[in-house]
Amino acid sequence: xxxxxxxxxxxxxxxxxxxxxxxxxxxxxxxxxxxxxxxxxxxxxxxxxxxxxxxxxxxxxxxxxxxxxxxxxxxxxxxxxxxxxxxxxxxxxxxxxxxxxxxxxxxxxxxxxxxxxxxxxxxxxxxxxxxxxxxxxxxxxxxxxxxxxxxxxxxxxxxxxxxxxxxxxxxxxxxxxxxxxxxxxxxxxxxxxxxxxxxxxxxxxxxxxxxxxxxxxxxxxxxxxxxxxxxxxxxxxxxxxxxxxxxxxxxxxxxxxxxxxxxxxxxxxxxxxxxxxxxxxxxxxxxxxxxxxxxxxxxxxxxxxxxxxxxxxxxxxxxxxxxxxxxxxxxxxxxxxxxxxxxxxxxxxxxxxxxxxxxxxxxxxxxxxxxxxxxxxxxxxxxxxxxxxxxxxxxxxxxxxxxxxxxxxxxxxxxxxxxxxxxxxx
Numbered sequence: 175x176x177x178x179x180x181x182x183x184x185x186x187x188x189x190x191x192x193x194x195x196x197x198x199x200x201x202x203x204x205x206x207x208x209x210x211x212x213x214x215x216x217x218x219x220x221x222x223x224x225x226x227x228x229x230x231x232x233x234x235x236x237x238x239x240x241x242x243x244x245x246x247x248x249x250x251x252x253x254x255x256x257x258x259x260x261x262x263x264x265x266x267x268x269x270x271x272x273x274x275x276x277x278x279x280x281x282x283x284x285x286x287x288x289x290x291x292x293x294x295x296x297x298x299x300x301x302x303x304x305x306x307x308x309x310x311x312x313x314x315x316x317x318x319x320x321x322x323x324x325x326x327x328x329x330x331x332x333x334x335x336x337x338x339x340x341x342x343x344x345x346x347x348x349x350x351x352x353x354x355x356x357x358x359x360x361x362x363x364x365x366x367x368x369x370x371x372x373x374x375x376x377x378x379x380x381x382x383x384x385x386x387x388x389x390x391x392x393x394x395x396x397x398x399x400x401x402x403x404x405x406x407x408x409x410x411x412x413x414x415x416x417x418x419x420x421x422x423x424x425x426x427x428x429x430x431x432x433x434x435x436x437x438x439x440x441x442x443x444x445x446x447x448x449x450x451x452x453x454x455x456x457x458x459x460x461x462x463x464x465x466x467x468x469x470x471x472x473x474x475x476x477x478x479x480x481x482x483x484x485x486x487x488x489x490x491x492x493x494x495x496x497x498x499x500x501x502x503x504x505x506x507x508x509x510x511x512x513x514x515x516x517x518x519x520x521x522x523x524x525x526x527x528x529x530x531x532x533x534x535x536x537x538x539x540x541x542x543x544x545x546x547x548x549x550x551x552x553x554x555x556x557x558x559x560x561x562x563x564x565x566x567x568x569x570x571x572x573x574x575x576x577x578x579x580x581x582x583x584x585x586x587x588x589x590x591x592x593x594x595x596x597x598x599x600x
Contacts, residue, residue, distance in 0.1 A: 203599040209258050209580035215263040217245030218592035220575035221562045222282040229568035234273040235426055239266035244273045263413050265312055271297030281340050289313050293338040298329035301396045306336035327380045329483040335367050340465055348372050352403035357387045362555040365390040365401035367435035385446045390421035399448055400432035405465025413437050415466050418579055420475050422453035430454040431462040452485050452492045464506030471524035478504035497533055497543045505563030505591045518560035525553040530598055557594035
C-alpha cells in the first residue's frame with residue numbers, strides 16, 4: 175500500500191517546486207496586507223488562515239517563532255478602512271510541535287467563545303521520538319500583550335492514532351478529527367481513525383472516543399473503505415463527510431483514496447456508520463490532497479494532485495466531474511452563496527509562482543465550468559507558492575497566504591521570502 179508520512183513530503187515538494195522568477199503584474203483587486211519577517215516571534219512560511227466574526231484573521235506558520243517550530247498569530251483588522259493590519263503573535267510551538275499545514279477549513283477553528291483549536295503533525299511522545307501529534311486549544315488571556323494560554327487537549331501515542339488532521343466542532347462544543355494512521359489493520363501501521371473529543375471538567379484532559387476505524391484493503395488488492403483519512407466536515411443534518419488518501423480501490427498494492435460519509439449511531443457510544451461515496455482511480459491526477467466542501471444541493475468538491483473535482487449523486491451513484499486539470503491545488507476550494515468555487519494553485523507550466531482562481535458553474539446541468547484567473551503571483555514582494563487556499567473575510571473578500579515571497583531579504587528552506595498574507599476581491 176502506498177502509505178507514507180504525507181506532511182513532510184508535501185512541504186519538501188512545495189519548497190523544491192517553487193520557482194522564484196515570474197512575469198505577472200499584480201492587479202488592482204489584489205493587495206498584500208502582511209509580509210512575514212525572520213525577526214521577532216511572528217513566524218515564517220504562513221499556512222492556515224481563518225477569519226473571526228469581527229473580521230480579524232488567525233493563522234499558523236510552519237517555521238519561525240521563538241523556537242523555530244512555527245506559530246499561531248492574529249492579524250487585527252484596521253480600525254479605519256485602508257489602514258494597516260496589526261500583527262499579534264499568540265503562541266510559539268516548542269521543539270517538535272509543528273502545526274499541520276492547511277488543506278481544508280478545519281485545520282484551525284474558532285469556537286463561539288473565541289477560543290482557537292488546531293492540530294500538530296508531530297510533538298508529544300512516541301512515533302520514533304518525533305511525537306505522534308496533538309490536538310491543542312488556545313485561550314485568550316486578559317490584558318494587552320499577555321499572550322494566549324495553550325492547552326494540549328489530547329496527545330497521540332501511535333496505537334491510538336498519529337498525524338491528526340482537520341477538525342470540526344458540533345453545537346455542544348465537541349471536537350471531531352482524523353488521524354492519518356493508527357487504529358487497526360494496514361499491516362500493523364493502522365489505517366487511521368475518526369475521533370471525537372468531549373470536554374471534561376476544568377483542568378482535566380478531554381475524553382477521546384474513536385467513532386470509526388478504517389480497515390483499508392487487506393492484501394492491497396480489491397475494494398475497501400479507505401485508509402489515511404485527511405479531513406472532515408459536517409453537513410446540516412449532523413453527518414460527517416471526508417476524504418482518505420489511500421485504501422479505496424487497490425490493484426497489486428497501488429491504491430488511491432475515497433470520499434466517504436459517516437452517519438451517527440442511534441445509540442450513544444456506538445461506532446458511526448461509514449459509506450464510501452466514491453473510490454478514486456489510479457492516475458497521478460487522482461492522488462488526493464485536500465478535504466471536501468458541500469454545496470446546497472449536496473454536491474461535493476475537492477482537489478487532487480492536479481485537478482479540482484465535483485462529485486454528484488445521479489441515479490443513486492456518485493459520479494466524478496473534473497472541473498480543472500493541470501492545477502496543483504493542494505488546499506482545496508471554498509464556496510460562495512452563488513455556487514462559485516475559489517482557490518489557489520501552487521504552479522503549472524504557465525504560472526510558475528502560482529495563481530488564484532474562480533470557477534463559475536455552467537448555466538445548464540452538465541455544462542463546462544468557467545475558470546477565471548483572479549491573480550498571478552509574481553514572487554518578490556508580491557508573494558509566491560500559495561499552498562493553503564483562501565477564506566472569506568467579514569467584508570466578503572478573499573484572504574490567503576503564500577509560503578514564499580514578501581521580503582526578499584528573508585531566506586527560508588532554500589527559498590526567498592518568508593511568505594505573505596494577501597487580500598483579493600473575487
